[in-house]
Amino acid sequence: MATKFSKCMMLCCVRKSPVAREDMANDAYEDAIAELTKLLSEKSDLEGIAAAKIKQITADLEAAGSRDIDPVERMKTGFIQFKTEKYEKNPDLYGALAKGQSPKFLVFACSDSRVCPSHILNFQPGEAFMVRNIANMVPPYDQKKYSGAGAAIEYAVLHLKVENIVVIGHSCCGGIKGLMSIPDNGTTASDFIEEWVKICSSAKSKVKKECNDLSFEEQCKNCEKEAVNVSLGNLLTYPFVRENVVKNTLALKGAHYDFVNGKFELWDLDFNILPSVSVGAPDA
Numbered sequence: 001m002a003t004k005f006s007k008c009m010m011l012c013c014v015r016k017s018p019v020a021r022e023d024m025a026n027d028a029y030e031d032a033i034a035e036l037t038k039l040l041s042e043k044s045d046l047e048g049i050a051a052a053k054i055k056q057i058t059a060d061l062e063a064a065g066s067r068d069i070d071p072v073e074r075m076k077t078g079f080i081q082f083k084t085e086k087y088e089k090n091p092d093l094y095g096a097l098a099k100g101q102s103p104k105f106l107v108f109a110c111s112d113s114r115v116c117p118s119h120i121l122n123f124q125p126g127e128a129f130m131v132r133n134i135a136n137m138v139p140p141y142d143q144k145k146y147s148g149a150g151a152a153i154e155y156a157v158l159h160l161k162v163e164n165i166v167v168i169g170h171s172c173c174g175g176i177k178g179l180m181s182i183p184d185n186g187t188t189a190s191d192f193i194e195e196w197v198k199i200c201s202s203a204k205s206k207v208k209k210e211c212n213d214l215s216f217e218e219q220c221k222n223c224e225k226e227a228v229n230v231s232l233g234n235l236l237t238y239p240f241v242r243e244n245v246v247k248n249t250l251a252l253k254g255a256h257y258d259f260v261n262g263k264f265e266l267w268d269l270d271f272n273i274l275p276s277v278s279v280g281a282p283d284a
Contacts, residue, residue: 093125103129106156108167108231110136115170120257120264129156135175136168137199138231141238150238157240157250165235166266168255169228176224179204180216199234200227225265228254232269 087094105128109117117123117130131152138153139146156162169176178190179197182204188194203226211219232252236242244250256265 097126101126101129101160103127103156103160104163105129106153106160106162106165107131108133108136108138108165110134110168110170110173110175112170112173114259115168115257117168120168129160129162133196134193135173135179135197135200135227136170136231137175137197137227138167138234139199140234153235153238154240157238157244163249164251164253165241166253166255167228167231167235168257169224170256171221171224171258171260173220173224176227177220179227180207180220180223200230203227203230225254225256228256229269 103126105123107117107123107128107130109115109130109132111132111134117128121128129152131149133149139149141150143150153165156165175193175197178193179200182188182194182198200223203223207219207223207226211222214222232254235252236245241250241252245252252269254267254269258264
């Protein structure tokens with residue numbers, strides 16, 4: 001099966017672009033030329049008009065280009081660039097990774113396409129074990145309901161021996177907006193999303209109580225960070241996480257990436273955790 005898939009991918013990668021695609025590109029080019037020709041014929045206030053029209057033409061061309069993406073070609077060229085610019089230039093790194101991994105970080109981040117942790121924090125391959133989901137939430141320990149998240153945490157902490165778990169929230173989070181929009185009666189309109197984000201319902205309740213005078217947008221901004229704190233608390237419901245935190249071999253950190261303003265915040269929480277104490281039965 002793997003061999004057949006590889007052959008299929010190779011055939012797809014070498015196929016020529018459809019004629020229709022070339023026609024679309026030519027039409028866009030001709031339209032651009034026509035607009036620029038019209039622009040040059042205008043005489044009054046040429047500088048201001050030129051700036052506005054060129055900006056519009058550029059936007060139109062970019063929109064046309066985004067509709068014309070060949071997904072197979074995009075992945076093919078992306079891999080070729082990665083292989084030539086990174087893989088082949090770092091043989092020691094990728095040679096070591098071929099033998100195993102020993103990341104120092106377990107990162108929980110949102111699935112949002114704008115917030116890739118490797119780009120934001122410049123993580124190199126092998127540095128961070130990643131879990132990405134809607135609204136970067138960590139569910140509480142539950143072997144049946146949240147076994148996927150639990151398996152990732154268990155593997156990272158017990159087998160990879162990560163030293164840091166970082167939960168990264170972000171600006172304009174749709175998952176947090178969805179959480180804040182759930183009616184008080186708890187009714188939902190989706191199959192999975194709202195049930196998932198309810199993991200951080202306590203963050204919503206706290207924000208609603210403490211920030212009731214703020215706009216909905218501002219409440220969402222506050223909830224983006226408060227939900228991170230709830231997730232950090234949920235991490236402590238995993239016995240192996242709690243044990244390593246108590247032993248100071250594992251640190252939990254919260255973070256927030258604001259891609260609107262290009263800011264990144266990082267913080268610790270003082271959980272005041274004490275080692276577990278076993279108390280035997282009193283003597284008879």
